[in-house]
Amino acid sequence: MIKVNLLRNQGVEVAETQTFDIGSLDSGSQSQNAKKIGAMLAFVILLIGFEQFTLSELEDDYKAAVALNQQKVTESRNKQKKADEAEKAQKVIRELEDKIRVIKVLSKTRLREIKMLDMLQNIVPERLWLTQIKYQEDTINLMGYALSEDELTGFLEAMEARRGMFRDVIPLKSAEKTVGQGNVISFEINAKVMPLE
Structure with missing residues (x-):
């Protein structure tokens, strides 16, 4: 028999003390209580198992998301490098086009001068x-x-x-x-x- 005093001597008198005798329960009540305790333990074990399984899945999903994010960051950096290279190439192309345009203007001017001198040579009288x-x-x-x-x-x-x-x-x-x-x-x-x- 177990006695529990909940008031712990605080100057209040307890009118009645309740006691609970585990041994006094009949076998039907004991088996029913054991089933309830077993069901609660099974529920707790299932809950812990579910939590571990779900946590494991969430960790896997998190790791996959981090890996995907890292891959996207790497791809973005690679694309930025390619974009920078393309921009440099465009700048070089523009410079070359400008040089070609200048060369064409100079060659056209030079050709005009040569044609003019050739024409003068042909029309100058003897x-x-x-x-x-x-x-x-x-x-x-x-x-x-x-x-x-x-x-x-x-x-x-x-x-x-x-x-x-x-x-x-x-x-x-x-x-x-x-x-x-x-x-x-x-x-x-x-x-x-x-x-x-």
């Missing part, structure tokens, strides 16, 4: 010679001598006929000059040089 050719941007200045006015006029007409190369052909001066034993005509001509198409 009895006319050039002493100076000044070329600046899109204007050409020619100085030279001709043996006759007809030679100079023929040269001016030939330049004007080449409208694809020369425009605004203007004789700036034309004067007769004595050189050695003969007379020549000194001249200066300005003309616009047309861009190549």
